[in-house]
Amino acid sequence: MSADVVCSTVDFSQKNKGKQAADKTSKGKEDDVIYATVKFGDAPSLQQQQAASSNTADPTAGKAPPYRLAALVLAGLCSLSVAAIIFLSVYILHIQMKYSELERNYTNISATERVCKSCPQNWELFNGKCYYFSTDRMNWKSSRDNCTSLGGHLVIIESDGEQRILSDKAWNITQELSISKEEEKAHWIGLTDTVTEGTWVWVDDTPLIGNVKAKFWATRTHDGGKEPDNYNKVDPSGEDCAQLQPKRNSDETWFDSLCTQQYKRICETKAVIA
Incomplete structure (x- = not known):
């Protein structure tokens, strides 16, 4: 040198x-x-040479290269992003579940409110009609008048579906209350032939016609005969009023009876759809 x-x-x-x-x-x-x-x-x-060499050495010696530091920062940001995504996903799922639960509750409440608004208290809604199944018993004429005072009438059965609904409901009542006596199972319906024997009409004066005329009348168990039979051995005036006496899995539930008998009743009125 x-x-x-x-x-x-x-x-x-x-x-x-x-x-x-x-x-x-x-x-x-x-x-x-x-x-x-x-x-x-x-x-x-x-x-002196070593000292000079140390004074002029690379100031970044012993430190991580810049690209490694950038990679570490990027990895940290990625980890935070993944954690944030997982948290948001769980949170959103939780919110959706809560919303679904609230929606179900609202639907149930709304359905209950609609029934309450559509039908009077203690009446049940089926296919746009409201039905009342009484717990007390009256004769046919008193039952008719009572349904009228409640804003309806003794039930008029117009279809197979309506017959099945009413029969099933009456059957369920007998099972829930463990009723075994026939007179306690029976419910008056709005059908009578009081005016002309054999000509059955509903309380709105609509005649009983078509297949319904024979389809729902019961078959008697003691003699195999079909109702109505106008049995007059107890009362000479005969049996001029119809009652529904439910049977399991059967639509043949109508019997003619003495109008003075004490039975429960089924009242009907139109539902008020809000």
Whole structure:
């Protein structure tokens, strides 16, 4: 390694300068005298070289390269993003479940409110009609008048579906209350032939016609005969009022009876759809 220069002095003499200017062709000119002093510093020691080398070393030595630091930051952000997505997914699912539960409750409440609004209290809604199954017993005429006072009438059965609904409901009542006596199972319906024997009409004066005329009349168990039979051995006036006496899995539930008998009743009215 070359030594460092400490100082340098150079002195040029001005002797014969004027003469040379006057006579440029002169051969007797004297050479200029140059004095020079050069001083070199000592070569640096090994320790000095190491110190200098350490002072000029890369300031990032011993540290993680910048791209590694960026990768760590990116990985951390990704982890946070995944955690946030999982949290939001669970939270949204929880909200959806709560909303579904509230919606079901609202639907149930709304359905109950609609029934309450559509039918009077203690009446049941079926296919746009309201039905009342009484717990007390009256004769046919009193039952008719009672249904009228409640804003309806003794039930008028107009279809197979309506017959099945009423029979099933009456049957369920007998099972819930463990009723075994026939007179306690029976419910008056709005059908009579009081005016003309054998001509059955509903309380709205609509005649009993079509298949219904024979379809729902019961078959008697003791003799296999079909109702109505106008049995008059107990009362000479005969049996002029119809009652429904439910049977399991059977639509043949109508019997003619004495109108003075004490039975429960089924009242009917139109539902009020809000």
